[in-house]
Amino acid sequence: xxxxxxxxxxxxxxxxxxxxxxxxxxxxxxxxxxxxxxxxxxxxxxxxxxxxxxxxxxxxxxxxxxxxxxxxxxxxxxxxxxxxxxxxxxxxxxxxxxxxxxxxxxxxxxxxxxxxxxxxxxxxxxxxxxxxxxxxxxxxxxxxxxxxxxxxxxxxxxxxxxxxxxxxxxxxxxxxxxxxxxxxxxxxxxxxxxxxxxxxxxxxxxxxxxxxxxxxxxxxxxxxxxxxxxxxxxxxxxxxxxxxxxxxxxxxxxxxxxxxxxxxxxxxxxxxxxxxxxxxxxxxxxxxxxxxxxxxxxxxxxxxxxxxxxxxxx
Numbered sequence: 001x002x003x004x005x006x007x008x009x010x011x012x013x014x015x016x017x018x019x020x021x022x023x024x025x026x027x028x029x030x031x032x033x034x035x036x037x038x039x040x041x042x043x044x045x046x047x048x049x050x051x052x053x054x055x056x057x058x059x060x061x062x063x064x065x066x067x068x069x070x071x072x073x074x075x076x077x078x079x080x081x082x083x084x085x086x087x088x089x090x091x092x093x094x095x096x097x098x099x100x101x102x103x104x105x106x107x108x109x110x111x112x113x114x115x116x117x118x119x120x121x122x123x124x125x126x127x128x129x130x131x132x133x134x135x136x137x138x139x140x141x142x143x144x145x146x147x148x149x150x151x152x153x154x155x156x157x158x159x160x161x162x163x164x165x166x167x168x169x170x171x172x173x174x175x176x177x178x179x180x181x182x183x184x185x186x187x188x189x190x191x192x193x194x195x196x197x198x199x200x201x202x203x204x205x206x207x208x209x210x211x212x213x214x215x216x217x218x219x220x221x222x223x224x225x226x227x228x229x230x231x232x233x234x235x236x237x238x239x240x241x242x243x244x245x246x247x248x249x250x251x252x253x254x255x256x257x258x259x260x261x262x263x264x265x266x267x268x269x270x271x272x273x274x275x276x277x278x279x280x281x282x283x284x285x286x287x288x289x290x291x292x293x294x295x296x297x298x299x300x301x302x303x304x305x306x307x308x309x310x311x312x313x314x
Contacts, residue, residue: 003026003027007289008260018235025259025288026288026289028285029285034266035049035050035283035286036078036229037090047062047279050074050080052078053147055074056074057080074092078124079124079229084301087102089110091135094147097111114159114161120137120138120139121138122135123137123140137159138180139153160175171211177198180197181195181196181228182227182229186232187232191206193219197227198226201220201221202238202249222242227241229281233294237249237251239268242265244258246259263282269295275294277291278291
């Protein structure tokens with residue numbers, strides 16, 4: 001059975017008082033070496049998340065409260081997302097690739113190279129309604145053998161990439177990062193927020209319909225360690241993983257408040273039947289808190305578009 005801790009919502013701006021939730025935050029599971037990449041499947045009412053150093057993906061069943069292995073070994077998987085056809089897309093740091101798990105359980109590689117060179121170690125991933133897949137590619141999985149396989153970078157830099165749905169071509173979407181990490185689109189998909197963990201900030205880009213990005217100004221800077229994963233709610237607020245918990249920002253960039261947690265937070269996602277359960281991965285544990293706000297609802301997309309297997313990219 002899950003244990004619980006007293007919910008601590010710290011108000012730094014009066015507008016944060018609009019956000020409230022349960023008095024107790026549930027600890028659903030503990031025992032990871034480094035928990036990451038929560039992704040919620042509405043149809044199955046379950047959450048998958050990574051335990052990167054232990055090279056496994058775990059599954060929390062919302063109806064039974066049980067946790068078991070979803071996949072092991074798992075390519076030292078980090079971030080995940082669920083696409084609009086209900087399939088799991090994963091960033092595999094060890095295998096240095098982005099994959100999709102098909103309904104029959106087979107694995108399709110969506111991206112593994114750019115310009116003929118192996119990726120560093122894909123970290124976090126989102127899908128846009130046009131079927132394109134966007135992911136960050138820092139070097140954490142090749143920096144050591146702790147959460148991947150130590151190796152030199154073939155590309156020599158850490159970028160953000162877009163995989164075209166029609167061709168599978170891998171292109172650089174944004175550069176100028178030291179360690180790109182979490183990323184999330186606004187609800188209308190006209191803006192893309194991207195974390196640079198090493199620089200301790202979130203950048204904000206305008207996103208055109210053809211995938212071109214513009215801008216990239218600093219949206220927010222972290223005052224407690226560094227940022228990791230990010231998600232948006234239905235009011236456009238940005239919820240960001242940080243060392244002292246989860247930080248909540250107004251769309252104008254103001255830090256509204258924090259959800260304090262006893263472990264360093266790595267990532268988060270909204271889920272549950274009403275998308276108002278905040279699932280949080282934090283060092284060794286997974287937490288959940290039911291809020292009075294819901295996760296951003298994104299366009300349904302085009303079911304006919306499916307990314308082809310990975311091209312080498314250009």
